[in-house]
Amino acid sequence: MNDSSTKKVAMTGAPAARRGRGRRPVAEVRSDVLTTAARLLLEEGLRAVTFERIARESGASKTTLYKWWPSPGALAAEAYFTQSRPHLEFPDTGDLRADLVAQLTSFTRLMTDGGAGKPISELIGAAQMDSDLAEAWSRTYALPRRELARRRLTAAQRAGQLRAEADLDIIIDQLWGACYHRLLVLKVPLADLDVERLVAHTLYGVR
């Protein structure tokens, strides 16, 4: 997974440099903070995500950061949700199989070529020993992402492309869980996962 350090995800530009003392709109400060946190997470890893550095590089005060987020990890989780969202859209072309392949391909590319695999593994890893971070990660990233997947699968079920009695949460566990299984548990290259086969196996079975 070390080649993740060479090709970096292009999704996080630095926020416009704004160090003036004039009061900025809250939404703008918040957006700059999230952009800065996501950039630090994805470019330098979880250890670089400190309130000290985010304050310095976003122009927000540390007091503001402490007021808005319980910990740098919680901020990193929300930042990753916000910044990755455009890259992890669920297409709806009406063709469920093609749409799942497209979304999972974007996801695995973000993790491999995009360089997100290592920092996101670190973030999920840190959440296993820190119940506040686990709560923030689950609430601001993992469960909202599951909700987006549910919506696409619900549309497919209504369109008769999934059996009425299919359990959508289990389908989500099978698809994205397969990716995380290689990334976090087996520690084998996610790039070797054949996403088209994963989707075909999940939709059509293996008997």
Next chain:
Amino acid sequence: MNDSSTKKVAMTGAPAARRGRGRRPVAEVRSDVLTTAARLLLEEGLRAVTFERIARESGASKTTLYKWWPSPGALAAEAYFTQSRPHLEFPDTGDLRADLVAQLTSFTRLMTDGGAGKPISELIGAAQMDSDLAEAWSRTYALPRRELARRRLTAAQRAGQLRAEADLDIIIDQLWGACYHRLLVLKVPLADLDVERLVAHTLYGVR
């Protein structure tokens, strides 16, 4: 997941107290060390697994531990594989569906009622920031477990119970990845996962 602290896994008895200076057979020392490490991991969590405590409680010398394992985490990973193995057997009754349900039920019970969910999450979590531990976990636990699953699925494929072109590694990712997805990523109770449905979805698909 906090109820994992009340009902403890019964798989790790304390090794027989042996503090005498007489030289014990290497295999016996090794076995006592693994039993002690697994007990500390499962009863008290990853932070309790130190060479200091394992030496004190197993009767092995710290020098021996440093010689045999690169780190306490690496020892914990091997200890967990050894101690969990009898609980995670792959039955082969000839009925693939029933056998997968039985094995995954044992696995999810070990994680929930057995109390292994929290310490194993901690161990996998720590592996995300520690490449030596990641290597030890993958080599001594995750990949050997995958190999055992592959053997059962290969037998099923030979018996015509899985399509010849089915990708066995993807099936493994779908089944156990689904469990780890809830445990590590979503942070929702694994006990709510309907294992029979997971197996049925994986074998027969959802179209």
